[in-house]
Amino acid sequence: MAANYSREGIVYNGLILPFYKPLLENPGARINAIKDLEGRCDDVIITAFPRSGTHWIWEIVHMLLTQNDEYTDKTKESAFLEFVDDLNKVEHIPSPRILNTHVPYGWLPKQHIEKKRKIIHVVRNPKDVFVSYFHFKKNFGLIEEWNEFFKYVIKPTEEILKLAKFLEIDCSDELTEKIADKCGFDKLKNAHCTMKKTESKVEYYRKSEVGDWKNHFTDAQNAEFEELLQSKVDGSSVYKKFYS
Template sequence: MTTKENQSASKSEEDASFPKEFNGLPVEIDYDGAGRPFPTVIVDDHTFSLSVIKNMIPGGNIVEHVQTIRNIIARDDDVLICTFRKSGTHWIWEIVSMLRKGKAEYDPKIKETAMLELLSKDQIEALESPRNLNTHFPLRMLPKDLLEKKRKIIHVMRNPKDVAVSLYHHFKSLKIGVGTVYSGTFSEYLSLFFSLEMGAKGSWNKYVRDFEKFAKDNPDYPILSLYFEDIKQDPKREITKVAQFLDVPYTEELITAVAERCDFENLKKANQEIKDDYITRKIAPDGRQFMYRKGIVGDWKNWFTVAQNELFDETFERWMSGSELKFKFSL
């Protein structure tokens, strides 16, 4: 018979299996709804999964890598795509790549080949110009030189309910070491999302609010803020905005072609048949790509209970108080 004392002892033993610090940072243990431990480290108020940074950050040292990224030298034609995780990074990266080439053609390379988190300093410097850089790092971790030289930034946001669902499936599909990053149910995971992304640590809400404040405080900075839901609702309109922001020549035919090629199902098919997606296949439990799942707005309705949705709404309103950002939770 399992008693509370036995559960507590088991929990303590499991916690003891994690290091107390990593790269000089304390390891914090959060728990899902079933009491399952989820170790993290926090750098500049941004939460990182311990298992992810140990296995995917170059050199495994997140502190050193953050400094490396901050010290990257910007080029005149750099464009930086910034998104919180599972907010349409692949989508907008393909759009930007096609518009800058002036052709609605897929590049065999994947966006991870230009992702700041995954590359060493030498690899970033070896990228051919023009560089379509992308990152999930928050504003405060971006290259200082890029910000000082006012290189163009495209920031894409997605409603946090769909982010929560997509991130859950991402962690369930991400193979690190002997297992996946997360193995619980969605209901069990949601308590983690509240704590890590919406709560006091606030990775998601702090991420979007920091960009909102930056754009407001720096009205002359070339930053284009887009919503995932708007791109889904009217792709040609939003792709035209991107083309105008990038100051590239375009025609109605090009915009239409890019919108068609960058339709979710077409991107998913291209990722399977054209892209050299060696990175995600390597870290997928079954060897398949898992970055493209549904790509829809409102999938959260298939996962949230009424009570969970009400709690989420209360949390969302509290942490976004005073914000002028307007998120769509359905279309």
């Protein structure tokens, strides 16, 4: 299937993909390679729409799987399936691997799905995602004004325990508290800047404030966004939590 290009990204199979090098070269080849990826029985895949909090969840899962609260010097981009320059590099990641992607369910590794291995799907209020994406693009100088862009609290320990149960990991109360502390937004942001082996200057951690969309959306913009969102997710139970 041929790809088209717009200022927003690479248009492939009806979806807009980011300008990552492997996708620019041949989006179809990379998507097919992801779908055909050979997995391992202990692989975990984190999947989410961009700007939904995958860096945060990736760090928590790493601590749970290693059973300690030490930060890793690796970045999630090293196991980012549509981002790494050579997908074969993920074969050299020691088990258990924490793979991550922004592709939709139908493009995930087929073997992983067929063998019912662990998938963690991160969902964030779409309005907060929208605001986060605005600031992400603003950092790159791709957009300046909110109105221009518009045109075109959980308890951490409880959620960590839910993740541990899903991953079938025994997690002590002490370790749960340590992970919650280390993965607090300010500490995690500082660790990313001081400990990660990366030359990237991209600011992944901005504010992490639930409901920050209210500081950006006007009433008219909120109504317009709601109408669009409902047309896209009508009948889905995933987003009901944001409107209950």
